[in-house]
Amino acid sequence: MNHLYPIFLKVHELNILLIGGGNVGTEKLEFLLKSSPKAQVTAVSREFSQSFIDLAETTDTVTMIEDVYHEKYLGAKHIVIAATDDKAVNRQIQDEAKERFLLVNVADTPDLCDFYLGGIVTKGNLKVAISTNGKSPTAAKRLRQLLEDVLPEELDDLLDNLNAYRETLKGDFEYKVKAMNEITEGLVKKSS
Numbered sequence: 001m002n003h004l005y006p007i008f009l010k011v012h013e014l015n016i017l018l019i020g021g022g023n024v025g026t027e028k029l030e031f032l033l034k035s036s037p038k039a040q041v042t043a044v045s046r047e048f049s050q051s052f053i054d055l056a057e058t059t060d061t062v063t064m065i066e067d068v069y070h071e072k073y074l075g076a077k078h079i080v081i082a083a084t085d086d087k088a089v090n091r092q093i094q095d096e097a098k099e100r101f102l103l104v105n106v107a108d109t110p111d112l113c114d115f116y117l118g119g120i121v122t123k124g125n126l127k128v129a130i131s132t133n134g135k136s137p138t139a140a141k142r143l144r145q146l147l148e149d150v151l152p153e154e155l156d157d158l159l160d161n162l163n164a165y166r167e168t169l170k171g172d173f174e175y176k177v178k179a180m181n182e183i184t185e186g187l188v189k190k191s192s
């Protein structure tokens, strides 16, 4: 069964705690910033790899703290990502985050995750998130690459135009639904 429910988070307005500044921490930060360049991230790690530091220094919204994990770092956070190479520490982070009802991702243990990070395609205002329910992150990556390639850049112009048209509609909700459905009908019509 696939029980996942995707949501689109405004991570520039949420405080993220990322623990572990090695390979996986760097990968998570890279995709976070690619999608949300102003993501508010506090990174705590015993040591940070050079690539993590280089990436973190590309923005002023990432703070690095060189320290081992302590539960005090969970304070004033909304979301926690545990990416250390120590399973016991990752487990402890998950336990202590859950006590505070925080949303937590544990990079090495899908069963302990409240949410997964997905493959993400951005074309202006359009954002597509991809998950394989944890079955194959590589397949999520490949699908991301495929969609990045095939979805045209012009999609964003289309969304702008539809938004401008939507703003001109004066009627009630029902009228707007009908008008928007009519003007977008061609998008899903199969040509015979």
Ligand SMILES: C[C@@]1(CC(=O)O)c2cc3[nH]c(cc4nc(cc5[nH]c(cc(n2)[C@H]1CCC(=O)O)[C@@](C)(CC(=O)O)[C@@H]5CCC(=O)O)C(CC(=O)O)=C4CCC(=O)O)c(CCC(=O)O)c3CC(=O)O
Residues within 6 Å of the ligand: 027, 028, 031, 032, 105, 106, 107, 108, 109, 110, 113, 115, 116, 117, 118, 119, 120, 130, 131, 132, 133, 134, 135, 136, 137, 138, 140, 141, 144
């Ligand atoms: C469950 C999840 C939890 C989470 O991290 O959120 C998770 C877990 C694990 N990943 C592992 C390995 C790899 N992960 C990647 C890549 C990505 N992983 C991502 C997400 C997720 N990875 C979540 C599920 C997403 C879904 O539902 O599909 C992506 C999509 C997004 C992102 O990272 O932001 C990003 C691609 C981004 C892009 O390119 O667009 C690659 C490929 C590569 O790097 O080229 C490999 C190596 C090949 C392999 O092993 O498959 C391992 C084994 C570790 C080990 O064996 O030691 C675990 C742990 C386990 O499965 O037990």
Ligand SMILES: NC(=O)C1=CN([C@@H]2O[C@H](COP(=O)(O)OP(=O)(O)OC[C@H]3O[C@@H](n4cnc5c(N)ncnc54)[C@H](O)[C@@H]3O)[C@@H](O)[C@H]2O)C=CC1
Residues within 6 Å of the ligand: 019, 020, 021, 022, 023, 024, 025, 044, 045, 046, 047, 048, 049, 067, 068, 069, 083, 084, 085, 086, 089, 106, 107, 108, 137
């Ligand atoms: N979800 C995913 O996409 C993937 C997950 N993994 C898993 O992620 C884990 C991490 O792997 P890597 O990043 O390659 O390891 P790494 O050795 O490159 O990095 C681990 C980082 O954690 C830090 N650390 C260790 N103990 C700590 C503590 N107590 N407090 C604070 N920081 C601490 C280290 O200083 C280091 O910076 C592994 O268990 C691996 O199996 C691996 C590949 C992909």
